[in-house]
Amino acid sequence: AKIKSCPGCKLNRLHEVRRFVKEISNDYENLEVQFIHGHVPEVVFLNADGKEIERHDLSPLNAEQCVELVESRGIKKRAPPPPESAVPVAVKAKIKSCPGCKLNRLHEVRRFVKEISNDYENLEVQFIHGHVPEVVFLNADGKEIERHDLSPLNAEQCVELVESRGIKKRAPPPPESAVPVAVKAKIKSCP
Numbered sequence: 373a374k375i376k377s378c379p380g381c382k383l384n385r386l387h388e389v390r391r392f393v394k395e396i397s398n399d400y401e402n403l404e405v406q407f408i409h410g411h412v413p414e415v416v417f418l419n420a421d422g423k424e425i426e427r428h429d430l431s432p433l434n435a436e437q438c439v440e441l442v443e444s445r446g447i448k449k450r451a452p453p454p455p456e457s458a459v460p461v462a463v464k465a466k467i468k469s470c471p472g473c474k475l476n477r478l479h480e481v482r483r484f485v486k487e488i489s490n491d492y493e494n495l496e497v498q499f500i501h502g503h504v505p506e507v508v509f510l511n512a513d514g515k516e517i518e519r520h521d522l523s524p525l526n527a528e529q530c531v532e533l534v535e536s537r538g539i540k541k542r543a544p545p546p547p548e549s550a551v552p553v554a555v556k557a558k559i560k561s562c563p
Contacts, residue, residue, distance in 0.1 A: 373447050375405045375430070377413035389413050389430045392438040401450050403442060417445050461538040462509035462517060464494040469505035469522075481505050481522045484530040493542050495534060509537050 377383050383390045397403050417426040469475050475482045505522040
């Protein structure tokens with residue numbers, strides 16, 4: 373089906389039809405909008421060969437009636453897009469930052485970049501002179517999925533950011549015992 377309509381003056385006087393033409397129609401498959409200056413808003417239904425089979429003036433209708441009309445003629449709504457994770461999960465991250473002047477003015481970020489970041493697996497630090505501190509998150513193929521400027525963050529917010537994207541802390545080393553643990557003992561003595 374095709375909607376033919378003036379893009380402005382005539383359509384702007386018909387608020388409900390304008391809402392259908394410019395907003396709601398985008399939700400439908402096989403419903404094309406063609407703007408023609410001076411054209412009265414109408415919908416033209418076509419058969420499989422693209423030949424016109426029916427034509428309706430949309431001017432006297434409200435948005436709901438326009439929806440009912442196109443749906444009654446077999447025009448279907450588009451399937452909703454598959455839900456995406458609100459937060460992308462990364463397998464690796466790179467911190468890119470100036471090693472000195474810019475970083476030294478950002479005390480909390482400097483602490484994260486030079487100290488705290490060492491506690492994380494798959495978090496690499498790359499020093500580039502003059503570079504604003506940022507973290508780049510990568511997927512399994514090594515492609516960038518997200519990038520964040522670290523400048524406005526404090527150290528805790530930097531930690532929250534990398535952990536929220538799936539970057540994990542390194543496992544702590546096994547604790548060293550203060551007293552050595554023996555597995556075997558021999559007693560040597562004079563008879």
